[in-house]
Structures are given as C-alpha cells and as structure tokens.
Amino acid sequence: MKKGKVDKFTLTVIVENKFGVLARIAGLFSARGFNIHSLAVSETEDPTISCMTIVVIADEKILEQIKKQLNKLIDVVEVIDLTNRQYEERELVLINIKVTSKTKDDIMRVIHTMGAEILDVGKNTITIEETGDTKKINSIIELLRPFGIKEVVRTGKIAIQTEGEKREN
Amino acid sequence: MQLTGSQILLECLKKENIDIIFGYPGGQVIPIFDKLYDEKAIKLILPRHEQGAVHAADGYARATGKVGVCLATSGPGATNLVTGIATAYMDSIPMVAITGQVKTHLIGNDAFQEADITGITRPITKHNFLVKDVKELAKTMKEAFHIARTGRPGPVVVDIPVDVQNALTEFKYPKEVHMRSYNPKYKGHTGQIEKLAKAIANSQKPVIYAGGGIILSNSSEELTTFVRKTQIPVTTTLMALGVFPETDRLSLGMPGMHGTAYANHAIQESDLLISIGSRFDDRVTGKLELFAPKATIAHIDIDPASVSKNVEVDIPIVGCAKQILTELNKIVKKADTEEWLKTIDCWKKKMPLTYSKDNKLRPQYVIEQIDEITKGEAIIVTEVGQHQMWAAQFYNYTKPRTFISSGGLGTMGFGFPASLGVQLGCPDKKVFVIAGDGSIQMNSQELATAVIENIPVKIAILNNGCLGMVRQWQELFYNKRYSHTCLAKGKYCPDFVKLAESYGAKGIRITKKEDVNKAIKDSLKYNGPVVMEFVVEPEENVYPMVPAGEALHNMLHWDEPNCA
Ligand SMILES: Cc1ncc(C[n+]2csc(CCOP(=O)(O)OP(=O)(O)O)c2C)c(N)n1
Numbered sequence: 001m002k003k004g005k006v007d008k009f010t011l012t013v014i015v016e017n018k019f020g021v022l023a024r025i026a027g028l029f030s031a032r033g034f035n036i037h038s039l040a041v042s043e044t045e046d047p048t049i050s051c052m053t054i055v056v057i058a059d060e061k062i063l064e065q066i067k068k069q070l071n072k073l074i075d076v077v078e079v080i081d082l083t084n085r086q087y088e089e090r091e092l093v094l095i096n097i098k099v100t101s102k103t104k105d106d107i108m109r110v111i112h113t114m115g116a117e118i119l120d121v122g123k124n125t126i127t128i129e130e131t132g133d134t135k136k137i138n139s140i141i142e143l144l145r146p147f148g149i150k151e152v153v154r155t156g157k158i159a160i161q162t163e164g165e166k167r168e169n
Numbered sequence: 170m171q172l173t174g175s176q177i178l179l180e181c182l183k184k185e186n187i188d189i190i191f192g193y194p195g196g197q198v199i200p201i202f203d204k205l206y207d208e209k210a211i212k213l214i215l216p217r218h219e220q221g222a223v224h225a226a227d228g229y230a231r232a233t234g235k236v237g238v239c240l241a242t243s244g245p246g247a248t249n250l251v252t253g254i255a256t257a258y259m260d261s262i263p264m265v266a267i268t269g270q271v272k273t274h275l276i277g278n279d280a281f282q283e284a285d286i287t288g289i290t291r292p293i294t295k296h297n298f299l300v301k302d303v304k305e306l307a308k309t310m311k312e313a314f315h316i317a318r319t320g321r322p323g324p325v326v327v328d329i330p331v332d333v334q335n336a337l338t339e340f341k342y343p344k345e346v347h348m349r350s351y352n353p354k355y356k357g358h359t360g361q362i363e364k365l366a367k368a369i370a371n372s373q374k375p376v377i378y379a380g381g382g383i384i385l386s387n388s389s390e391e392l393t394t395f396v397r398k399t400q401i402p403v404t405t406t407l408m409a410l411g412v413f414p415e416t417d418r419l420s421l422g423m424p425g426m427h428g429t430a431y432a433n434h435a436i437q438e439s440d441l442l443i444s445i446g447s448r449f450d451d452r453v454t455g456k457l458e459l460f461a462p463k464a465t466i467a468h469i470d471i472d473p474a475s476v477s478k479n480v481e482v483d484i485p486i487v488g489c490a491k492q493i494l495t496e497l498n499k500i501v502k503k504a505d506t507e508e509w510l511k512t513i514d515c516w517k518k519k520m521p522l523t524y525s526k527d528n529k530l531r532p533q534y535v536i537e538q539i540d541e542i543t544k545g546e547a548i549i550v551t552e553v554g555q556h557q558m559w560a561a562q563f564y565n566y567t568k569p570r571t572f573i574s575s576g577g578l579g580t581m582g583f584g585f586p587a588s589l590g591v592q593l594g595c596p597d598k599k600v601f602v603i604a605g606d607g608s609i610q611m612n613s614q615e616l617a618t619a620v621i622e623n624i625p626v627k628i629a630i631l632n633n634g635c636l637g638m639v640r641q642w643q644e645l646f647y648n649k650r651y652s653h654t655c656l657a658k659g660k661y662c663p664d665f666v667k668l669a670e671s672y673g674a675k676g677i678r679i680t681k682k683e684d685v686n687k688a689i690k691d692s693l694k695y696n697g698p699v700v701m702e703f704v705v706e707p708e709e710n711v712y713p714m715v716p717a718g719e720a721l722h723n724m725l726h727w728d729e730p731n732c733a
C-alpha cells in the first residue's frame with residue numbers, strides 16, 4: 001500500500017477501567033509497529049471507564065488501521081479521532097532551567113510573558129510549570145533553551161471535544 | 170447451594186454444551202481434575218503433551234464448528250499451550266483455553282510454576298481473563314465462550330488461580346451477555362451490497378476469492394448458490410478448500426504461492442475480484458503492487474480491520490458472509506462470463522496441476538490414491554510443509570470442513586494431534602493425516618493417546634528424509650546448499666513402523682508405487698490408528714510456485730499459454 005504523508009493525529013480512546021487494559025493498548029502498538037507520540041490515561045466521571053488521549057504518528061492509511069485495531073480490542077468502548085472535530089487540547093510541562101545572576105532577569109521576563117508559573121527558585125535552578133496546547137509548550141521550551149534547560153517533564157497531551165468553532169492550526 | 174470454583178467451571182462448560190475437553194493435569198488444576206473424576210457429562214481426553222491438547226481442541230473446533238476447549242496447569246503447562254493458541258488465533262478458530270494459576274496472593278511473586286499467561290498470550294488471543302474472584306467466574310466463562318464464537322472467532326484464555334477453584338459461591342449462569350465494548354456487526358450495508366451487484370452486472374472477467382470466513386460462518390451453501398447463480402468462477406484459499414466443489418467447472422482450486430496456474434492467472438486478468446472471508450495474505454497475493462492489477466476489488470469481511478489492510482478495497486462490505494451472501498443472492502443475476510469461462514477452461518487444459526507419472530513412488534500419487542479410495546469423502550488433516558501443499562492440490566475437496574490445516578501460522582506438529590480432535594468430533598468419518606517425516610516427529614507422542622483412546626486415524630507419512638519445503642527453497646534460491654534440512658543422513662530415523670508398533674498402533678512401510686493402493690485399503694480395514702510410512706522421492710518439488718515477493722503470474726517454469 002502506498003505511503004502517505006506522515007503526521008500527528010490525536011485519538012480519544014474510551015476503555016473499560018480494567019486490569020491490563022493499558023498493556024493491551026501498548027502491546028497492540030508495539031506488536032503492529034505503530035508509533036505512539038504520547039499517551040495520557042486517567043479515570044473519568046464514570047469510574048468503570050478510563051479515557052486515554054493517544055497522539056499517534058502515522059499516515060492516513062496507518063491511522064485507519066490503528067483505529068480499527070483499537071476498536072477490535074474487547075476492552076475498548078470507543079475510539080474518537082479528533083482530527084476533523086472541534087476540540088481543546090492541553091499539556092502540562094515542568095522545566096528546570098539553569099540560572100545565574102546574569103541570566104535571571106531575562107529568564108523571569110520570558111516566564112512572565114508566557115504566563116508560566118514559578119514553582120521554585122534555587123541558587124542555580126528555577127523550576128517552572130506551564131500548561132497550554134502543544135504549540136505553546138513547544139515555544140516556551142524554545143524560548144528558554146538558550147539559557148540552558150536542565151530537565152523537561154511533559155504529561156503528554158490530553159484533549160476534549162468542544163461545541164465551539166473548529167480551532168485553526 | 171454453594172459450589173466451588175471447580176464445580177462452577179464444569180457447570181459452565183455443560184451450559185455451553187461442551188461434552189469433551191482436552192486437558193493435562195498439574196498442581197494448580199488438581200481441584201478441577203478432582204471434580205472431573207466424578208463428572209459423567211464431560212469426557213476428558215488426556216494427551217501426552219499440552220501442545221497435543223490445544224491442537225486437538227483446535228482440530229475438534231475446525232471439524233465441528235463448536236468451541237474447542239483445552240485445560241492445562243499453570244507455568245509450564247500453560248506455556249506449552251502457546252503455539253497452539255497462536256495457531257488458532259491466526260486461523261480465527263473458536264477456542265477456550267483454561268489454565269490454572271498460582272494462588273491469588275502469590276501472583277507476581279515468582280511463585281513455583283508461575284507464568285504470566287495472560288501477559289504472554291495477550292497478542293495471540295482474541296481476549297483473555299484472569300479470574301481473581303470466584304464470584305466473577307460464571308460471568309467470565311459466559312463472556313469467554315461468547316467472545317470465542319461470535320464475530321471473527323478466536324481463542325480466549327481463562328486463567329484461574331487455584332484458590333479461586335476452591336472458593337465457594339452461589340452458581341448462577343447468566344442467560345445473556347452484555348458487553349458495551351463488544352458488539353460485532355453482522356448485517357452488511359444495503360447500499361454497498363447493491364453496489365457489488367451492479368459491479369457484477371458490469372463485469373466480464375469476475376473472480377470470487379473465497380477464504381476461511383466461509384467455513385467459519387457456515388456459508389458454503391450460500392456461496393455455492395451465489396457462484397451457480399452468477400456463473401462466476403471461484404478460487405478457494407487453503408483455509409477454504411471444499412466450500413465449493415473442486416470438481417465443478419466453476420472451481421479454480423487454490424490461489425497463491427502454490428496455487429493452480431489458472432487460479433493465479435484468473436486473478437491477475439480479472440476485472441472484478443470479490444473477496445469473501447479472506448484476508449489477502451501474502452502467500453495468496455504475492456507482490457501486492459502487482460496483485461489483480463486490472464480488478465475492481467470488493468471485500469466482504471466480518472472484521473473491519475481486515476478491510477483495506479493489505480490491498481485497497483473499492484467496495485468494502487463489513488458483516489457476516491452468510492447474511493451478506495443471502496442478501497446478494499436475492500438481487501444478483503447471471504454475469505456475462507461465457508467468454509471468460511472459455512479462457513479459463515483453456516488455461517485449465519494447458520496448465521493443469523501435474524507431476525511426473527513414472528514408476529517412482531511420488532508423494533502426489535499417494536494423495537491421489539487416498540482421494541480415489543475414500544471417494545473424496547474423508548477428512549484430510551495435514552502437518553506443514555510440501556506434503557501439506559500436495560494434500561491441498563491433489564485431493565478434490567467437495568465439502569467444507571474436510572481439509573484441516575494450520576494456515577496462518579503454519580505450525581509443524583499441528584496435524585496429528587488436531588486429527589485426534591477431528592476424529593472425536595466426527596466419529597463416523599474417515600480421518601487421514603498427511604504428514605512429513607519432520608512434522609510428525611514434533612508431536613508423535615500422541616500415538617499413545619490415539620492408541621489408548623482408540624482413535625482410528627490413518628497417518629500417511631510422506632517420508633522424503635528431509636525438511637522438504639525448506640530444502641526446496643534451498644534448492645531453488647540458495648544454490649542447493651542443504652543446510653541442516655537433511656533428517657536422514659544415509660539412514661532413515663526413526664523406524665516409523667517400529668515406532669507405531671511400540672505404541673501398539675499398526676505400522677506399514679510402503680516403498681513401491683504399486684503397493685500404495687493396498688496399504689491405504691488395509692489401513693481402512695484396521696480398526697485403530699495406523700501409521701503408513703511412504704518412502705517417497707526425496708527431491709520432489711511443489712509446483713506451481715510463485716517465488717516469495719513475485720507477482721502471482723510469475724510462476725516458476727510456466728509460460729502462459731495463449732488462450733485469449
Ligand atoms: C514449528 C515449526 N518449525 C519450523 C517450521 C519451518 N518449516 C516449514 S516447512 C518445514 C519442513 C517440514 O518438513 P516435513 O514435515 O518433513 O514436510 P515436507 O516439507 O518434507 O513435506 C519447516 C522446517 C514450521 N513451519 N513450523
């Protein structure tokens with residue numbers, strides 16, 4: 001089958017909140033050679049159900065297969081492809097930035113401009129938290145990179161369908 | 170009244186109309202075996218290896234259409250089932266495999282004979298369960314059987330810790346299954362069905378490509394009606410042999426790597442390819458980019474994930490083959506295929522399946538003789554290798570569930586133990602195993618089971634002294650460098666006649682062509698298992714052959730005759 005353009009796609013996967021479900025999903029991706037970019041899991045308002053937000057890297061054909069194979073798993077209740085839907089996405093990132101007396105002011109300016117939250121200020125390190133869509137998270141990382149990033153921890157994206165206008169990007 | 174988990178398990182099996190299971194005991198299933206000791210309604214067949222149990226359960230399922238059930242202890246017992254479970258999974262065979270597990274509180278502690286069998290079998294089962302609470306057992310069994318036999322069938326593992334087997338609770342078997350996350354779709358989309366009917370009306374060179382789904386959905390009759398009504402020729406995959414009589418003019422036999430030349434040419438020339446319950450396996454399609462290049466492709470399948478997985482499909486119809494064929498049969502008309510059938514007749518005449526008909530004892534001849542003597546009424550169960558392909562090619566299958574073989578996984582060691590399940594499921598049928606000398610040695614210990622249980626299968630070993638199928642590839646593609654494919658280094662080993670006799674079975678060695686017929690007849694006269702060792706031409710090859718990765722029409726040693 002022809003190879004199409006590879007892109008990132010966001011799937012919401014509703015699953016039974018049962019023992020081993022995460023292993024089934026992860027196993028499916030590894031067994032079939034599908035690529036996961038990020039995966040976030042949590043309980044929902046219904047304790048018998050969990051919600052996974054999975055960002056996959058695929059072309060259209062493989063995306064189709066991923067959706068079908070996920071649907072085939074007995075514990076998967078629903079697979080929602082957010083690609084052509086309206087949704088909001090958020091990610092949270094924690095960053096340790098190297099700081100010196102020389103760079104401190106500039107770093108603070110970036111943090112304030114971006115609206116990030118400061119969690120800790122040490123002698124050599126500032127720890128911050130930022131939430132936003134992937135674009136925003138990527139840009140704060142890029143803005144801080146010149147100062148020296150020591151560590152980045154990201155949650156991976158979570159997403160929710162909305163009623164409003166389709167977002168552009 | 171309260172019952173133990175073991176009692177509940179047996180009650181569940183009875184509710185599912187299971188009267189035979191294949192199982193091997195061990196520490197973590199003793200409570201179940203203890204209850205089986207008094208159980209009149211369920212017969213346990215004791216193999217000599219858990220792999221024998223799982224293949225026998227699989228063979229039973231393939232021959233009868235019922236769910237096959239096997240049972241093994243934890244750890245090594247459970248891991249011995251793995252190959253058989255994977256075999257069943259690849260061919261979508263309904264099966265429930267029950268395993269014992271260490272006590273609930275010991276799970277995860279590397280306890281004696283602990284293996285994470287749900288973890289191990291996750292990618293080779295349709296679903297699996299670890300039952301941690303006896304109150305969940307009945308519901309789990311109900312779901313396991315439901316999942317195994319509905320939709321696209323498949324094996325389900327139920328892992329039951331030994332303390333759960335001993336725990337007490339009230340037994341109540343649920344009447345129905347409610348699973349919000351599992352609802353297979355059976356009915357095909359009407360618009361798509363009409364679209365296919367229209368495509369048939371507009372086609373000059375249609376071909377039906379029928380697969381194992383026809384057998385699994387019991388729609389051989391509907392398929393036959395469809396073929397006869399439309400006059401479209403049909404090729405049946407290894408998994409579908411017999412769903413349409415191969416003796417009919419409209420039958421093209423098997424497609425693919427070792428398929429008939431006329432089936433492969435018909436596919437390549439077709440303008441409409443109607444796939445029903447087949448999954449475009451690479452052994453069928455050859456090089457994908459050049460598969461059926463002129464055809465509009467329709468695909469009827471119960472598994473949406475099979476559709477457009479390998480080949481882009483123009484007319485997908487998701488649903489059960491039986492229902493969809495029934496709908497189609499209401500609206501299709503005879504297609505305009507007279508010219509097309511003449512071309513195919515010409516191909517059949519000029520490119521028949523054949524072999525050298527000299528005085529040597531050739532393996533194909535043995536298969537033809539079995540066909541002749543059994544009048545095509547036997548059930549043929551095969552191992553894996555050249556003999557499997559010859560069994561597919563040189564016996565004329567006319568009914569579903571009469572050719573039983575490991576297709577998807579290609580498991581050597583499957584055939585003989587599977588045949589025991591086949592014979593137990595179909596006691597009135599003549600059951601023949603076609604084996605190679607390599608494959609038979611993978612589970613020959615089951616001769617003990619066949620003798621003790623008096624299961625009268627007739628085992629034809631086509632002994633070429635080598636791992637023939639691999640040797641053939643080495644001959645053709647590796648410069649005849651026969652690296653470790655010789656089993657008989659100047660000396661045939663073991664002596665299969667003595668092997669059979671040591672178990673108390675009948676053994677016959679045949680070395681001459683003229684003795685073949687009598688030996689087969691003698692085997693049928695003997696009321697018990699028989700091993701026939703046919704010492705055949707060692708370097709016979711399976712033809713036609715499409716080398717792996719080649720287009721279907723590029724068969725070795727074939728020139729396309731001019732039939733257009
Ligand atoms: C369990 C297993 N191991 C290895 C193979 C690879 N394999 C496929 S065919 C074959 C040779 C089979 O030899 P034999 O049973 O003697 O049959 P023949 O081809 O000679 O008819 C082998 C080794 C396999 N299919 N299954």
